Structures are given as C-alpha cells and as structure tokens.
Amino acid sequence: MSTETRPQSVRRLTDLGVGARFSLHPHCDDYVEVITSALAAADATRVDVRTDDVSTFVRGEEADVIRYVHAALAAAGGTRWHVVAHVLLSRGCPGEVACELPDDVLLDAVGVPELPPTGLSASAHWALYPLDDSGTDHLAQIMEAIGTAGSRATASPEHFVTRLDGDLSDVLTAVAAGWLEAARHVRHVVTHVTVSMHSPSGGPR
Amino acid sequence: MSTETRPQSVRRLTDLGVGARFSLHPHCDDYVEVITSALAAADATRVDVRTDDVSTFVRGEEADVIRYVHAALAAAGGTRWHVVAHVLLSRGCPGEVACELPDDVLLDAVGVPELPPTGLSASAHWALYPLDDSGTDHLAQIMEAIGTAGSRATASPEHFVTRLDGDLSDVLTAVAAGWLEAARHVRHVVTHVTVSMHSPSGGPR
Numbered sequence: 008m009s010t011e012t013r014p015q016s017v018r019r020l021t022d023l024g025v026g027a028r029f030s031l032h033p034h035c036d037d038y039v040e041v042i043t044s045a046l047a048a049a050d051a052t053r054v055d056v057r058t059d060d061v062s063t064f065v066r067g068e069e070a071d072v073i074r075y076v077h078a079a080l081a082a083a084g085g086t087r088w089h090v091v092a093h094v095l096l097s098r099g100c101p102g103e104v105a106c107e108l109p110d111d112v113l114l115d116a117v118g119v120p121e122l123p124p125t126g127l128s129a130s131a132h133w134a135l136y137p138l139d140d141s142g143t144d145h146l147a148q149i150m151e152a153i154g155t156a157g158s159r160a161t162a163s164p165e166h167f168v169t170r171l172d173g174d175l176s177d178v179l180t181a182v183a184a185g186w187l188e189a190a191r192h193v194r195h196v197v198t199h200v201t202v203s204m205h206s207p208s209g210g211p212r
Numbered sequence: 213m214s215t216e217t218r219p220q221s222v223r224r225l226t227d228l229g230v231g232a233r234f235s236l237h238p239h240c241d242d243y244v245e246v247i248t249s250a251l252a253a254a255d256a257t258r259v260d261v262r263t264d265d266v267s268t269f270v271r272g273e274e275a276d277v278i279r280y281v282h283a284a285l286a287a288a289g290g291t292r293w294h295v296v297a298h299v300l301l302s303r304g305c306p307g308e309v310a311c312e313l314p315d316d317v318l319l320d321a322v323g324v325p326e327l328p329p330t331g332l333s334a335s336a337h338w339a340l341y342p343l344d345d346s347g348t349d350h351l352a353q354i355m356e357a358i359g360t361a362g363s364r365a366t367a368s369p370e371h372f373v374t375r376l377d378g379d380l381s382d383v384l385t386a387v388a389a390g391w392l393e394a395a396r397h398v399r400h401v402v403t404h405v406t407v408s409m410h411s412p413s414g415g416p417r
Contacts, residue, residue: 060414093298138343167233203266
C-alpha cells in the first residue's frame with residue numbers, strides 16, 4: 008500500500024494524539040523505590056509525563072516517547088529484579104475518548120529511533136491494532152507490520168499476540184517499527200506490549 | 213445498530229477465537245507463590261489454561277473465561293499485596309495471527325456472567341478495540357460500549373483509556389459488558405485492561 012494514494016493534508020504529529028501509557032511492575036517488596044528511580048532515570052526533557060496510581064502517561068513526538076519508555080524500562084530492568092512492563096503506544100486519536108480528526112488526515116512516515124543496546128534479555132507479548140474506518144483489511148496491515156518488526160527481535164506467533172524475544176532495545180524497536188509501519192496506512196493505531204525481564208521461568212513452561 | 217441487519221450464519225463461539233491472556237503482578241518478593249496460588253484457586257474445569265513465562269492463555273466460552281480470570285484476580289488481590297493484573301480479552305479471531313473467518317459471520321449476543329462481589333477495591337485503565345473491516349465508525353462503537361460499561365463501575369475518560377473504579381467484580385463486569393456489547397456489531401473485538409489493587413498511591417497523583 009502506498010501513501011501516495013492518500014490525501015496530503017499533514018498536521019503536526021503532536022496534534023495527532025501521539026503518546027504512551029505504561030506501567031512498571033517490579034516483583035519485589037521494594038517496588039516503590041524501583042519504580043520511582045526508573046522514572047527519574049529516564050530523560051523527560053522532550054516529553055510530558057504524568058503518573059497516576061495505575062499507569063504513567065507520556066506525550067510527545069514518537070521518537071521521544073519511545074526513547075523515554077525505553078530508558079525507564081532499561082533502568083527498571085537494570086535492577087535485576089523480575090520486572091514486567093506493560094506499554095501502550097497510541098497515534099491518531101488526540102481526544103480523551105473521542106477522535107476529532109477527519110479520517111482523511113494523512114500521517115507522515117516517521118522513523119524508528121535508534122535505541123542503545125541494554126544487555127537485558129526481554130520476552131514480550133505484543134499486539135497491534137490498526138483502528139481503520141475505511142474498510143481495508145486490518146489483518147493484512149498487522150501482518151505487514153509484524154514482518155517489519157521481525158527483522159529485529161525474534162518473532163513467533165501465539166494466540167492473540169506475537170511473541171518477541173531479544174535485547175530489550177530490539178524488542179521495543181520491533182514494537183515501534185510495527186506501530187509506525189501500520190501508522191503509515193491507518194490514522195488511528197494502538198499497540199500493546201507486555202515485556203518481561205529476569206523471569207525465573209525463563210521460557211515457555 | 214441492530215444485529216437483525218446482519219447475516220444470520222452463527223457458529224459455535226469456541227470456534228470463533230474466544231479467550232483471554234492475562235498476567236498477575238504481585239509487588240512482593242514472594243510473587244511466585246502469590247501467582248501460582250491464585251491460578252490454582254481459580255476453577256479451570258470449563259476452560260483450557262496454559263501459562264508461559266510472560267502470560268497465561270485461557271480458552272473457553274466467554275462467561276467461563278471471564279469467571280476464571282475474575283477468580284484468579286480475586287485470589288491474588290485477596291493476599292492484600294499490591295497486585296496489578298493485565299488482561300486481554302479477544303473474540304472473533306481464531307487463528308494465532310490470521311483471522312480465517314469470513315467477515316459476514318454474525319456473532320450472537322452473549323450475556324455477561326454474574327461475578328460475586330469481592331470486597332476488593334480496584335482501579336483500572338481500560339481500552340476497547342473493535343477491529344472492523346466494514347468501514348463503520350469504530351469510535352461510535354467504543355462510545356456505546358463504554359456507556360454500557362459505565363452502569364457498573366465508575367467510568368471516567370483519560371488519555372487513551374477509560375478509568376474504571378469499583379469492586380473488582382464491578383470493574384471486570386464493566387470490561388466484559390463493553391467487550392460483549394461491541395462484539396454484537398463487530399466480528400473481531402479485543403479489549404485490554406490494567407487492574408490495580410491495594411496501590412499505595414490510592415488515586416491520581
């Protein structure tokens with residue numbers, strides 16, 4: 008599918024509802040310290056960050072949002088506790104519940120940021136949701152995006168999700184690449200990933 | 213939107229990719245015991261359950277899947293540790309990555325099971341994704357489903373999610389009601405919810 012076939016009305020990406028929600032789950036008694044330290048360790052100069060009792064909201068340009076989430080997860084994983092993070096990335100719905108953009112707004116192709124290797128092995132369950140109202144085949148878009156993602160982390164199909172294994176940076180790069188690939192063709196794209204580090208199970212049981 | 217306008221070819225619901233993935237995150241050193249005990253406490257006689265190192269997969273009829281997830285979360289929350297659960301409910305995509313059903317398959321209306329009150333206060337961030345290829349307005353479907361859900365838990369809009377507060381049973385009933393309401397009109401519907409219990413933050417910061 009080529010973006011050349013779509014209208015060329017481009018707006019500023021930050022007006023298009025780009026952002027994330029994520030939560031960190033250190034499986035230890037000292038979890039408050041691990042979470043607050045991880046959030047403090049991530050550079051927030053280019054994003055808006057608001058943490059409530061359920062998750063942390065991040066608003067900014069795609070690359071900055073991804074870098075912030077990556078830095079927070081890397082810091083939490085660096086403690087060597089078993090840490091699970093759940094990350095939602097969303098693009099194309101600027102309202103709180105309502106999308107106020109016309110459906111013909113084209114979203115420019117956005118590059119995936121280079122994330123520095125962490126040395127942390129991560130296993131993830133990843134899902135991608137292109138929320139298109141134009142009647143196109145959403146599964147074809149998902150498969151194309153998964154193909155893009157598979158060039159970094161090891162990707163394998165599971166029920167309802169794609170499993171990703173690799174360095175935390177490669178796993179998040181795969182998720183970001185899939186999300187941004189789908190977003191070239193669909194206005195409203197959301198992706199969810201559950202990322203596990205230092206699990207004592209260490210693979211399928 | 214009325215289901216009467218759709219074709220009446222109904223298949224068995226278990227053939228239609230009904231199931232869940234969920235993960236439990238007890239924020240304590242003794243997390244393995246909390247997770248394994250919670251999974252063991254939930255009645256699995258009517259569902260297939262497979263746990264790997266990232267999440268637990270549950271396959272069965274809607275009501276049975278919801279009851280199993282509810283029982284596992286209630287057991288984990290009953291320990292009084294700060295526990296967060298992430299739950300994905302999916303319906304309408306039986307394959308691992310590919311949907312093999314024709315788009316005109318009608319999914320029957322399914323009732324929301326009665327979940328016994330737990331006495332556990334839960335706060336949740338909930339998102340609903342109707343993955344429709346028919347060119348209908350997915351936001352209208354989400355808003356209708358949120359209206360259905362709001363009759364149980366307290367619902368308030370946040371960026372990218374709807375916040376739900378109430379007894380764990382009411383929160384999960386709201387999620388299930390929204391999911392099954394959307395599934396009356398869209399073949400492939402996925403919902404994600406992050407549920408927090410016994411958070412020391414206890415409300416927005």
